Amino acid sequence: MAKFHVIVPAAGVGARMASAVPKQYLPLLGKPVLAHAIAACLQHPRISSVTVVLDANDAYWPSAGIPPADKLRVLYSGGATRADTVCNGLLALDAELHAQDWVLVHDAARPGLTITLLDRLLDSLQDDVVGGLLAIPVADTLKRADVAQRVLNTEPREHLWQAQTPQMFRYAILRQALAAARLNGTPTDEAQAVEALGYSPKLVAGELRNLKITYPQDLPLAAAILQADQQA
Ligand SMILES: Nc1ccn([C@@H]2O[C@H](COP(=O)(O)OP(=O)(O)OP(=O)(O)O)[C@@H](O)[C@H]2O)c(=O)n1
Ligand SMILES: C[C@](O)(CO)[C@H](O)COP(=O)(O)O
Numbered sequence: 001m002a003k004f005h006v007i008v009p010a011a012g013v014g015a016r017m018a019s020a021v022p023k024q025y026l027p028l029l030g031k032p033v034l035a036h037a038i039a040a041c042l043q044h045p046r047i048s049s050v051t052v053v054l055d056a057n058d059a060y061w062p063s064a065g066i067p068p069a070d071k072l073r074v075l076y077s078g079g080a081t082r083a084d085t086v087c088n089g090l091l092a093l094d095a096e097l098h099a100q101d102w103v104l105v106h107d108a109a110r111p112g113l114t115i116t117l118l119d120r121l122l123d124s125l126q127d128d129v130v131g132g133l134l135a136i137p138v139a140d141t142l143k144r145a146d147v148a149q150r151v152l153n154t155e156p157r158e159h160l161w162q163a164q165t166p167q168m169f170r171y172a173i174l175r176q177a178l179a180a181a182r183l184n185g186t187p188t189d190e191a192q193a194v195e196a197l198g199y200s201p202k203l204v205a206g207e208l209r210n211l212k213i214t215y216p217q218d219l220p221l222a223a224a225i226l227q228a229d230q231q232a
Pocket of ligand 1: 008009010011012013014015016017024053078079080081082083085086106107108109212213214
């Protein structure tokens with residue numbers, strides 16, 4: 001039976017966040033963002049392992065206070081791009097993964113993932129040949145801008161979705177896709193690399209709460225969402 005393994009690329013510098021420490025280590029309700037991001041995966045009974053891939057020179061993990069766990073492992077082998085970081089994680093797991101096993105790639109900067117969202121993803125995709133990703137349909141009117149930030153035109157939004165993570169693919173397909181993508185360009189997510197092989201990943205309904213911390217204003221939003229959970 002195919003197993004479910006999680007890789008968490010956590011080697012980014014968070015340039016758009018422009019904080020003193022990388023955003024995955026910023027405090028969020030008393031714990032680093034990264035601790036929230038991996039919590040649901042660690043708790044989920046169907047997830048076999050969670051591998052966090054840090055920058056080779058990461059100096060923050062030892063003092064981040066993230067407790068060890070049986071299925072948690074930490075690698076200091078991040079790459080120059082997210083795709084490189086994920087590839088390095090896959091390489092380290094190669095000996096224990098089978099071609100049909102599932103790999104879920106989840107951003108270290110998405111602290112709002114829940115067991116419910118993971119269940120939805122796993123249940124929707126476990127019998128799929130390829131895999132897919134959490135995503136949410138675009139809800140606003142879309143404008144294309146010129147260089148002066150004036151509207152060129154309004155883009156149709158039908159059938160447009162915003163990609164989230166986890167992105168879940170069969171190990172053999174993901175490995176092949178990322179190896180090819182590294183030669184041909186830099187995909188911004190795993191699905192893009194898989195699409196380039198000619199596959200059509202399935203979109204599974206995500207939720208706004210699974211937002212990515214990208215800009216400073218995202219952190220208080222995430223805090224409000226998680227605080228509401230604690231009060232519920
Ligand atoms: N070389 C890289 C670049 C990104 N990431 C990870 O990929 C995820 C993507 O989120 P993103 O917002 O792009 O993170 P950063 O690259 O850190 O942010 P920025 O683009 O603003 O620098 C994050 O978990 C980030 O740590 C990574 O592991 N290795
Ligand atoms: C993978 C991703 O989270 C999907 O939305 C996102 O593409 C990664 O971050 P970036 O902002 O594209 O670098």
